Amino acid sequence: MTSGLRERQKIDRSNRILDVARDRFQSEGYDAVTIESIAADANVSAVTVYNYYGTKANLLLALVKESDERLIAQLRALTESLPLDIREAVAEFGQIMRRHAMTYLTKRTWREVIASSILQGGRQFGQTYQALDRVLIGIMADIMVIYQQQGSLTPEIEAAGFADTLFEMQNIRFFQFVSDDDQGEATADQIFRRDVWAIFATKQVYHHSEIRT
Amino acid sequence: MTSGLRERQKIDRSNRILDVARDRFQSEGYDAVTIESIAADANVSAVTVYNYYGTKANLLLALVKESDERLIAQLRALTESLPLDIREAVAEFGQIMRRHAMTYLTKRTWREVIASSILQGGRQFGQTYQALDRVLIGIMADIMVIYQQQGSLTPEIEAAGFADTLFEMQNIRFFQFVSDDDQGEATADQIFRRDVWAIFATKQVYHHSEIRT
DNA sequence: TAAGAAACTTTAGTCACTAAAAATATAAGT
DNA sequence: ACTTATATTTTTAGTGACTAAAGTTTCTTA
Structure with a gap:
């Protein structure tokens, strides 16, 4: 664990690349920025950028990751003050994710991220x-x-598996939201709500001994 | 509607391109085939291929579309002989789609199609x-x-909306299936079944007047 | 049949991405 | 300190998707 010079240099280089990328993507937009120009600004060769981050989209992904903690914090906060209706909770979960996503990247850029991750x-x-x-x-x-x-x-439902189902449902609606420039957040919210209400229909426990036939 | 020479030539050219692309993609694989080489074989310039199909992935998409009718036929056939359990029907729907997809393209190539469509x-x-x-x-x-x-x-459930929900659920599981080279069809089927069973929990009508509390 | 339009080809270029060789700087052994 | 080994980066050269613009061919139509 000597943390040699070589190691520190690597960290420094990768930070420099990330810093430059963040600034330029923000101000000029993803498409307009070339790896070559990022490399130049960060005082490394383009190949080094590729060695560190693999692809342009991955560089973007590394940037996105920076905001992960904030997103996680927001969702944990939701956990602390949950609404009475479980469906509202799930709908809000989706809304938080969507809003968070939109504050960091444009739809155009999200498409890039999703496409490359696939x-x-x-x-x-x-x-x-x-x-x-x-x-x-x-x-x-x-x-x-x-x-x-x-x-x-x-309690019959297995929480982890069900959470996965709900999350992926939210996920594909996010893909669609991001793929359609005309779809506003309100519409996206409505669609996901419809999903959630359909999925939860009669899955809640009714306390006043209701009867179904 | 004279269907002039010019029009016929266009159809002929686009068919030639598609024919060549089908053969080459099939025998050499998507990545190994260049647009340039397709163009050469089809006796057009590369730019013409771009004018007709936009991108390489779109050319692929046009090919995929050819099998659409077969898929639709298979799913309609399912409609004719539905299982007793609605959940089985939905699970089978997913299975048909997955199997159909795999007979036409590899996972690798599907990723390409999905990514570009996003x-x-x-x-x-x-x-x-x-x-x-x-x-x-x-x-x-x-x-x-x-x-x-x-x-x-x-009957309380709105069929069209619910179908959309189920379909998209199947869709994202397909994305995951295709994104993971290690995920076999059996596993994919299991996962989607879990989704469907969770979604349908207590959504069916119980004929023998069951009671829930 | 000649003008006009449509469609194609050529040309030149950008950019992501890759492989391999060459250069450079750090780490390690003496 | 000095040399050798090694890690890492840069240079070089190239492929291939994709685009814009200019030039050319070919069909259409008056």
Whole structure:
């Protein structure tokens, strides 16, 4: 653990690249910025950028990752003050994710991120994305457990698996939201709500001994 | 509507391009084939290929579309001989789609198709994909209506919306399936089944006056 | 048949990305 | 300190998707 010079230089270089990329993507937009120009600004060669981040989209992904903690914090905050209706909780979960996403990148750029993460297919760099997903699914699972404990979600359902289902439903609606420049956040919210209400229909526990035929 | 020479030539050219692309993609694989070489074989310039199909991935998409009718036929066949359990029907729907997909393209190539259709974001060429989706959702909706009519799915649910939800759920599981080279069809089937069983929990109509508390 | 329009080809270029060789700087051994 | 080994980066050269614009061919139509 000597943390030699070589090691420090690597960290420094990767930070420089990230710093430059953040600034330029922000001010000029993803497409307008070339890897070559990022490399120049960061005082490395273009090949070095590729060695560090693999692809242009991955560089973007590394940037996105920086905001992960904030997103996780927001979702954990939701866990602290959950609405009475479990469906509202899930809908809000989706809304938080959508809003968060839109504050960091444009739809155009999100498409780039999603497309490249599909292309990479879980390999090498592509795993960054998956790691976050797992954490988020975990939070969703926690929420399900809470509703089960307070008796408003039937305990027959396996929380983790169900959380995964809900999360992926939210995920594909996000893909669609991002793929359609005309779809506003309000519409996206409506669509996901419809999903959630359909999925939860009669899945809640009714306390006043209701009868179904 | 004279169907002039010019028009016929265009059709002929686009067919030639598609024919060559089909053969080469099939025998050499998507990545190994260059647009330039397709153009050469089809006796047009590369730019003409771009003018006709926009991108390489779109050329692929045009090929995929050829098998659409077969897929639609298979799903309609399912509609004719539905299982008793609605959940089995939905699971089978997913299985048919997965199997069909795998007979035409490799996972690697599907990733390419999906990624590019996300990138294009519903614009121009990208709509091809959406058109098929709408048809498939329609079939799923038909299936839901049938179960409602025969009294095994609660009529409170709006069939079209619910079909959309189920279809998209299947869709994202397909994305995941294709993104993970290690995920076999059996696993994919299991995962989607878990989704479907969770979604349908208590959504069916129980004929023998069961009671829930 | 000649003007006009449509469609194609050529040309030139940008950019992401890759492989391999060459250069350079750090680490390690003496 | 000095040399050798090694890690890492840069240079070089190239492929291939994709685009814009100018030039050329070919069909259409008056």
